[in-house]
Amino acid sequence: MASNFESSIQRGCDFIHDFACSACEEDGLNTEAQHFCNQCTKYYCDKCVPVHNKLYKRHTVLDRKDVKKWAAAPEMVDVLERCNRHPGETLKLVCGDHDKLCCHVCVAMDHRHCSSIQHIPDAAKGIRKDPEFRQLPQRVDVLRKQIEGMKNDRKKKRASLRKTRTAIIDEIKAIRKKINDILDKMEKTTVQDLDRLVADQELSIKKDMDSCTQMHDELKSIMDDIQSKDSSGEPPIYIGFRKCEEIIKQASEILQNMSNVVKYDITFRKHNEIEDNLSSMKNFGELNESNVFGAQPHASLFPREHVFATESYKEYNVRMSSDKISCNIQGICELPGGEIVISDYNNMKVKLLDQEYRVVDHRDVPEYPWDVRHIGGNEVAVCVNNNDDDRHELHFINITKGTLVTTRELSFPHNCFGAVHLGTNLYISSYTALYVYTITGRPVKKLYEYKSDGGTVRRIAISNDGKTFYITNSSNHQLITLDNLGNKLATFTDPDLRRPYGVHVTTAGHVFVCYLTSNTVMQIDKDGKMKLATLAKEKDGVYEPQAVYFSNRTSSLVVGGYKDTLLVVHVR
Incomplete structure (x- = not known):
């Protein structure tokens, strides 16, 4: 049957018909229709129409001379099964190479050379038992709430924008x-x-x-x-x-x-x-636009070449009464509303902080949480990894009314220590390599690998335009800069800076790195070639830092490590 199906696909690639016989299509064949039945709203070739006429003697069947009257027929295709690119065609196939639903025309035009074309009835077997399908209503409900929340947020932003204009x-x-x-x-x-x-x-x-x-x-x-x-x-x-x-x-x-x-x-x-x-002078002053983009709630007001200086330091305790041991903050990110999400490795918790850095909710995770990154709206992704039980996962958590809710999980065949989301792709650091996946977890490629030692691809950050990647190589005390094809552009080292760990890039392109052994937070130039400023050291409250994040909302760096406190560094 598989060989017949493949041959039918091949025949579908060879001929593109305005109207294909509906009965033949059900058998995986691609035959040009010569007749159309108004009652059945289906097409028939010369071989299939006699069978139809015998079964339905009172149906009105139009032949090719009345083909203009067939025009309304494509609209009768079920909306769910209708091909968006070719409305007159029904989705019958799925291309595994491109993860796309296809009609016969799609296959003939765009997927002729694809090796993984499958009939939808075959691909759909057991769909009701699929865990992701079972979670679909919940995921859709969560996403709809996110969309509604984003819509309401945009309404507020519009009202705020108009007030700002008036002011x-x-x-x-x-x-x-x-x-x-x-x-x-x-x-x-x-x-x-x-x-x-x-x-x-x-x-x-x-x-x-x-x-x-x-x-x-x-x-x-x-x-x-x-x-x-x-x-x-x-x-x-x-x-x-x-x-x-x-x-x-x-x-x-x-x-x-x-x-x-x-x-x-x-x-x-x-x-x-x-x-x-x-x-x-062309105007009374400079207007700076603040846009919501990517993982950060506000675009930086600082120009790209700006070198930061420190104004003040303040520490905030994030240890909970239920925490059994001291905190180890491995990841930090910020939501559009100004809330902070952190991952506490030692206590296996993801914690939600309000704008005053007070813990307002938490969620236990089954294994050690590493990096945490903002995905969009009020959703974050947390790297959950433990080599002992071969668990390498990315947990997606939604924050609704101050509560953390896990919505879905992705599993990987390799370590998952760091993650970045950009566009429709996920970038996962595995300790020695950087992998690219779709947002649904389908592997795309391995972008970069450095196998000389462990910890060569610790954490990653990506520039806002997606053209530049920054990787911390802890083992060799390096910050590595790549282009989006995985080619190395620069390697930064400094004898006074040991074990780079967390790395963060602002929307404007400022690069910040924290050094675990040196107890230092640095600003590095956008080309990844030289240090620009030392913004915090051990005497300022930095202790074995592993996560750094820049908040445009407060113009401050948030630093976490082997401490019960977050260090907030206000800069100018």
């Missing part, structure tokens, strides 16, 4: 008012200076005019006196003459002095810097 506009108007006030003050001062200069010059002009009037009147008066003394003899006339000469001399000197002032004028030369500075 920024108010700030812009306040800036504009301050600028207007400054300009008004500058204008007032300039006009006052102008009025003072005009007043000074007007006073000088008035003095000149008064002097001219006085000289004019004195000359007229002395001449009138001389002319009136004409009959009085020469002495009075002589006296008048001499006085007039003196007045003429004084008047000439005054006129000469006045003539030296060519004109009264005021000039104005504007400060070009005012216009130049204003015209060079």
Whole structure:
């Protein structure tokens, strides 16, 4: 039967029909239909239509000359079984190579060379007993709640965004008012200076005019006196003459002095810097966009090349009364609402912390929990690993109303110490290799391997664009940087930095690494080639750190290790 099925698939690849015989399709054959039954809403070839007509004598059967009336037939295909790419076709096959449901047209066009094509009835056998199928209602219900929660969150974000817009506009108007006030003050001062200069010059002009009037009147008066003394003899006339000469001399000197002032004028030369500075500015300030993306609730407000400096340190106790031994924090991540999820290896617990770093809930796991990573919405994935009983799993946990609920689990044939989620892929570190899986757990490939010793692929982090991978190689005291094809780009080592363990990359591309033996938290450049800053050391509260996470919400590094406390490092 398998060989007949494979040959039918091959025939399906060779011919693509507008309408395939429904009866032949049920037998795994691909035969072009020549007839269509309105009542059955099925197609029949010349060999199958006689059987149909014999069974259903009163059905109306259309042949090829009425093919235009067949057009409505594809819509009659059951919605669930309808091929999304070819609505007139029914999903009959599944491609194992691409994990895709297919119709015959899909196979002929896109899966001709695939080696794992299976008939859906064969693939569907025992589906009701499949554990994943049994969990499907619960998973869908959880996901629907996540979707509804995300929708409500987006509504709140939209309302908050509009409030932010109003607040920024108010700030812009306040800036504009301050600028207007400054300009008004500058204008007032300039006009006052102008009025003072005009007043000074007007006073000088008035003095000149008064002097001219006085000289004019004195000359007229002395001449009138001389002319009136004409009959009085020469002495009075002589006296008048001499006085007039003196007045003429004084008047000439005054006129000469006045003539030296060519004109009264005021000039104005504007400060070009005012216009130049204003015209060079396109807006009142810099607007920074904060986006929800990937595993972090907010995009970093710090530019990619920013080198951080420490502002303060504070420790928060995360040990519970039910914890039997001291904590060992192996993983840290943050939810969109600001809650923190940590994995406590020693006590085999996943703990939920509120925004004040208080433990509000926990969930026991069957084996030692290692890394914990945000997947999306309020879902995280926890690496659960124990070589003694061959358990290598990834547990997906959803946080609903402050409660941790395990929704599904994936098992691996190798160790599972670290995990990162990006797009539709999961990246799993196995201690010596980096594997790629689909989000459903289907293996894709081994991206990188370093077998010289254990602990060569301890933890991993991926840049936001998915182009750069960072791997901590504890055994060789290295931070290794790869491209997305697994090619090594850089290897960073430092004699003062021993056993790199946890690594984290922000959405903007800042790289942070904690060193287990050196009790140090560092910022490394985005190329993975040099250290940029030391942000915390043992004297600051760092003790054998194994997990580091940067919270954009609080602009702080959260560090965990062999301690009952988390160290929160506020940076700038």
